[in-house]
Amino acid sequence: MSHPRSTPISTRTFSRRRFTQIAASTAAFGAFPHANVSAASAQRVYGANEKVNVAIIGCGGMGGSDAKSIFNTKMVNVVALCDVAMGTKHTAAIEEKFPDVPRFKNFRVMFDKMSNQIDACTVGVPDHSHFPIAILAMSLGKGVYVEKPLAHTFQEIELLMAAEKKYGVACQMGNQGHSGANFHQFKAWKEAGVIENIREVTANMNAGRRWHPWTFDEWQTGETMPDGIDWDTWAGTAAKHPYSNKLHPGNWRSWFEYGNGAFGDWGPHLLDTVHRFLDLGLPERVTAVVLDGRRELIFPMASTIQFDFPERGDEPACKVTWYDGVKNQPPRPADLEDGRKMETNGKTIYGDGITFKGASHGSPLRVLPGEKANDLASDLPRYETGSNHHLNFVRAVKGEEQTRSSFDISGPLSQMFCIGVIAQRLGGELVFDRETKQITNNKVANELLVGPPPRKGWEEFYKL
Template sequence: MQNIKRRQFLAQAATVSAVATTLPSFALGQNVGGDKINLAVIGCSNRGGAIGSEAIKHPLTNCVALCDVVPSRANGLKKKMDGQCDDALVFDDFREMFSQMGDKIDACTIGVPDHSHFPIAMLAMSMGIDVYVEKPLAHTFEECELLIAAEKKYNVKCQMGNQGHSSEQRLQFESWVDAGIIKNVRRVDACMNNGRRWHPWGDVKDYPSAEKMPEGMNWDVWAGTAPKRAYNTKYDPGNWRGWYDYGNGAFGDWGPHTLDTVHRFLKLGLPHQVRAVSIDKPNDLIFPHGTTIAFDFKERGPDMPEMTINWYDGVKNRPPSSKDVKIGACGKAIFSDDLTFVGGTHSATLSIVGGDRLSDVKGNLPELPASETSTNHMDNFLRASAGLDPYCNSSFAVSGPLTQVFMLGCIAQRLGENLEFDAVKRQITNNARANDLLKGNAPRQGWEEYYKLA
């Protein structure tokens, strides 16, 4: 396919340039031979518009297509770009876009509701198109499993949009683990204590009744693989996050920005147990107003003993604090045998606030290493797509297992029950309904094909 050939050419060009000890012209924002990465932006408002505009403005890209279930949102993004994507074609259906232009697209950004990440990413990957998918990676444990497999099968560049994984926060955490500063961690407390969109709804008894849709909206594509219900503003725009059918609650939203480096560099993998410690205002349709859930991980090797992550969400559901340990409304505290760390989310670095080794390490912290990849997340993705960076910092091989932890947590929040998980069999062994939720709803009729592409 044309886009694969183009990527191979760019990778070869980057190698030649490196041998010549000169920067590739792409790295200088120049257009090699008139060729750029042909970009499609899928999801053009809110977060999708933010990541899409960042990609459009990048010197490596040429935006050829904009896709949104409400075409006026795509046209609105086009106007904001001041001529940078005037020639981009506008679609309201990603399937139609890929059918017409798949051989002309090299990479795409996907900034849509959680339940729609999977079919769009899977179709793009199967066509050899590189994908940037906003967090969380997918809507179910099984979808993550299939996307991890597809990344390997189709040999495409993939990035999940947890921006802190291309920042000093990642470099610091990794270097502190390597230097033995972060070791023997026994407990992590993490939280998201801001109000959520669904909190004012109270005790939801049923799905909302039909309202008038935005003009031109393709509601069938919005629903995608998930159940199709009557349009209501409690779904779109933005309110989908609170519904089990479409979103992943506060944990799926903020966990990727809070726990990514903890998960990766402490080699956590998947927990053997998830405990629903407390559930505030449980509901059969939407996420609770507050939860405390705990994840128990087995020993992983030297300096990596059994440990627990405690997650707190809900406005008043705060993790424990002390004189030294004060976590913000969104953040974490990490407790090892002899040091205590406090940090925030996204790109926020850690501070050492207590422990027996505090005075020893304070003056002996390693300098942050230079990254072999860009420390701007979108830049890293586009450079990897162009063959200029060796890998994406948050590839699906990295971000997929991380997201699966969140998916297990969301099941515990939904059911309010403790779960036993067998990581080898990939099954919840003590609760049949919970085990069924690893897959979630059966795909809607006509949308089954995406689950066969991995």
């Protein structure tokens, strides 16, 4: 029997059936023509000083950081806190910062009780739970700020991109550097022809990962779950395994079933501007060149994954190679200054006779020494920066700006990494049809674009 994730992506249709528990006051909004004007904003005209009511979903780790950053815009009211571990040390700092705000452990209960009081939400939870929370919020007309990577599977991202068009809400993925100096610099240099004819890019993440010390490749059981955790909601659409501190908090990123490894964690910070301004889209071939310490359930200790992109308009074919693992570094650029170390997290962009070097997030590029670099030195275009990533999102909810990492932009970037994860998991070479969005040479890999069936009771999210 088919399940909500099993329909081929290229033929998937959407039928919106709202949860029966959602109050009548949250009736469907119509689609709006601009993807960065929220449905809520379209019904409600914000005054210049009127604040946006925001719910924080995920209050520990990066979710807690998002809560502080969005509050610091001075343009929001935090009206709800939601975390499966509410009341534990994991959420203590945010609970203390917002002592009088209603608290929830289940996002469905929160929206059921408070939907008409919420304009937007942040989603800072494990990768496997991004999709159900985001698409429910979008279907209710709420703007969504979703941490990177956008979702856990290729198809979940496909559904979120379609929902962005359908519901017309303001959407932003949390790759903060996409509002930083590197964004504005890359855009200006590309438009001025400084960055052109890029045929090769390398990106590396060589810091230690959570799973590197682990010697097991099996589900950890036998631990006592701390009081107060809603473990059923934590598992969400995915399979439910017994509680383990190798899953919560933070360690979920190590497992194929819940996380997207180093790709999901650092890829959106290293390759976001390369992907966007070189118009890479989706690769036509992904190859696992190196897989060290390969395991069935947990990400490898080191991997080298090559993405091949075809010619795209005036852009030449381009090879992007990813390196993770402490000692698995890319080749040192010939133009890199003597004695200068490679970045632990960085990228190298090779053009015609010129090489650009950069780190992650919003760090600007620098031009490596060389004859062409010397010629360019006095002619590099200036650029200005604008609102930071969280402020950009809040202004988009109010209809004042466009989000810089909307899902139509951050979605294909995240999908690229999803295919990379499949290569890490299965090895070998994957041939990808950019038109049908199918892997054509490996049936198992193609099925992983969709992923396993959602857990019983969570199917409805794939029909919104």
